[in-house]
Amino acid sequence: MGLQYRAAALAGIVTQFAWGFLEILMFRAFYRADASAFPMDFSALSSYIWLQQSFLALFAAWMMENDIMDSIVTGNISYELCRPISIYNMWYTRSIANRLARAFLRCFPILAVAVFIPNPYGIAAPASLLHFLLFLITLILGLAVTVSFCMLIYVLAFFTVSAQGLRIVFTSVVEFFTGGLIPLPFFPEKMQRVMELLPFASMQNVALRIYSGSMGGYEMKKAVIIQVFWLVAVTAAGKLLCHVAEKRIVVQGG
Amino acid sequence: MITMENVCKTYKIAKRNAGFAQACKSLFHREYETICALNNVSFTINDGEMVGYIGPNGAGKSSTIKILSGILTPDSGKVLVNGKIPQKNRIEHVKNIGVVFGQRSQLWWDVPVIDSFELLKDIYSIPESDYKNNLDELTELLDLAHLLRSPARQLSLGQRMRCEIAASLLHSPHILFLDEPTIGLDAVSKLAVRDFILKQNKIHGTTVILTTHDMQDIEALTSRIILIGKGRILMDGTLDDIKKGNDNNIDETIAELYRAYDI
Numbered sequence: 327m328g329l330q331y332r333a334a335a336l337a338g339i340v341t342q343f344a345w346g347f348l349e350i351l352m353f354r355a356f357y358r359a360d361a362s363a364f365p366m367d368f369s370a371l372s373s374y375i376w377l378q379q380s381f382l383a384l385f386a387a388w389m390m391e392n393d394i395m396d397s398i399v400t401g402n403i404s405y406e407l408c409r410p411i412s413i414y415n416m417w418y419t420r421s422i423a424n425r426l427a428r429a430f431l432r433c434f435p436i437l438a439v440a441v442f443i444p445n446p447y448g449i450a451a452p453a454s455l456l457h458f459l460l461f462l463i464t465l466i467l468g469l470a471v472t473v474s475f476c477m478l479i480y481v482l483a484f485f486t487v488s489a490q491g492l493r494i495v496f497t498s499v500v501e502f503f504t505g506g507l508i509p510l511p512f513f514p515e516k517m518q519r520v521m522e523l524l525p526f527a528s529m530q531n532v533a534l535r536i537y538s539g540s541m542g543g544y545e546m547k548k549a550v551i552i553q554v555f556w557l558v559a560v561t562a563a564g565k566l567l568c569h570v571a572e573k574r575i576v577v578q579g580g
Numbered sequence: 581m582i583t584m585e586n587v588c589k590t591y592k593i594a595k596r597n598a599g600f601a602q603a604c605k606s607l608f609h610r611e612y613e614t615i616c617a618l619n620n621v622s623f624t625i626n627d628g629e630m631v632g633y634i635g636p637n638g639a640g641k642s643s644t645i646k647i648l649s650g651i652l653t654p655d656s657g658k659v660l661v662n663g664k665i666p667q668k669n670r671i672e673h674v675k676n677i678g679v680v681f682g683q684r685s686q687l688w689w690d691v692p693v694i695d696s697f698e699l700l701k702d703i704y705s706i707p708e709s710d711y712k713n714n715l716d717e718l719t720e721l722l723d724l725a726h727l728l729r730s731p732a733r734q735l736s737l738g739q740r741m742r743c744e745i746a747a748s749l750l751h752s753p754h755i756l757f758l759d760e761p762t763i764g765l766d767a768v769s770k771l772a773v774r775d776f777i778l779k780q781n782k783i784h785g786t787t788v789i790l791t792t793h794d795m796q797d798i799e800a801l802t803s804r805i806i807l808i809g810k811g812r813i814l815m816d817g818t819l820d821d822i823k824k825g826n827d828n829n830i831d832e833t834i835a836e837l838y839r840a841y842d843i
Contacts, residue, residue, distance in 0.1 A: 331690075393689075400684075401684070402684050402685070404646060404649075404651050404679075404681060404684065405679070405681065405684060405685075405686040407649075407650070407651045407670065407674075408649055408650075408651065408674050408677070408679045408686075409674060409703050409704075410671045410672070410674050410675045410703065410704060411671065411703055412671070416703075572670075573653055573667075574653070575651065575652065575653075
């Protein structure tokens with residue numbers, strides 16, 4: 327679908343550029359006031375923001391599959407249930423594929439430009455090769471956790487008729503707790519410690535911070551383990567709920 | 581072979597009267613009505629049969645189809661399709677059936693029809709040669725050649741319906757459930773679809789269960805008719821049983837029948 331509409335892709339790229347610039351300008355103003363008061367140095371923050379904008383489609387919780395919601399709300403789900411595959415797996419694959427397609431289309435132009443923006447406003451090279459590899463691994467894990475979480479919302483829609491309410495609550499919570507608005511290190515320390523254990527921190531936070539080198543060796547190990555834990559836990563919960571939902575399904579609209 | 585034995589299915593429906601006051605009241609206290617969509621439904625359909633399943637709106641036709649295709653779970657009773665319970669092993673079950681819901685779409689909205697077909701090929705793991713044969717056959721019989729490359733959203737209802745029917749048959753199912761397959765079709769397409777269903781039945785021995793409000797469909801296709809009303813099977817016989825000594829046209833005969841049963 328990401329490939330089917332060209333204007334949408336272009337508009338997305340432009341939006342993300344504008345957003346990235348604004349965010350960096352805003353933070354620059356803060357850093358000017360007192361750079362030592364911040365937990366990340368400015369160039370790491372710039373990298374964080376540009377990567378976040380490039381890979382937005384991988385992690386944005388609000389980019390849910392409208393088709394899936396619609397199929398539950400309108401009852402088109404009946405066709406999906408006529409297919410010889412598990413709906414959980416089908417939706418999961420579909421979400422991942424859609425996000426990858428979108429991210430692929432959008433990340434290169436943004437990355438290409440951000441690389442040429444002078445330091446400290448552009449994207450810096452990764453801290454080391456190891457950091458870069460870890461970045462790739464945690465990027466994939468983070469995507470998987472994000473999709474697992476969205477799956478929970480889709481499946482819950484079976485029980486609530488309309489998923490609109492759940493979706494609004496969920497997306498705003500996620501946006502805040504993943505470090506989508508401000509990176510997690512900017513939160514007060516006690517709060518941050520709790521937040522890092524939540525599944526939301528396993529989405530974009532880990533990969534983006536590993537890239538810019540703002541995580542120590544022990545922290546990285548811990549973060550990856552938490553990611554794997556949440557991936558397994560959330561997926562299992564989603565599958566279980568889906569199984570229950572399939573048994574008590576009501577097809578809406580005749 | 582398809583058997584249904586004493587199958588019941590109820591739905592819970594939230595009801596309220598019109599108006600703002602009533603809407604507020606329903607925030608606190610909600611009245612539910614239990615509707616018995618299927619009430620002790622039993623029948624047996626043999627392999628290769630073509631059965632017309634008729635009844636007025638809300639009689640339980642679609643519910644039956646959904647139960648038979650494994651989507652809905654009945655409250656009680658026994659359902660067996662080819663000796664297996666559809667709900668128990670949905671994935672195995674649906675490999676052998678094709679379903680068309682006339683009011684819904686299974687084609688992916690944004691992509692060309694042929695992409696949807698390719699995707700279905702992968703979903704059902706249809707062997708390449710079978711897929712090609714089926715696709716060629718369907719394309720010719722349903723006259724799809726010029727539709728395949730357009731996105732589903734830009735097809736008219738009738739054009740889309742022909743593609744939907746083709747989509748349901750790509751994996752050569754043994755049983756075909758058609759829930760109002762001819763709505764929105766023009767005269768030519770309707771005839772083509774009927775012709776096509778007959779051929780499927782004759783050549784491949786496909787069992788067909790068809791619900792429709794178009795009595796000409798029934799006349800053209802089915803030898804056996806099951807009449808359902810208010811969730812009960814009222815009649816199970818042939819078209820001649822219904823027509824018996826009645827010279828009116830088929831629509832009037834059916835309307836009379838509905839009135840006689842008070843459904």
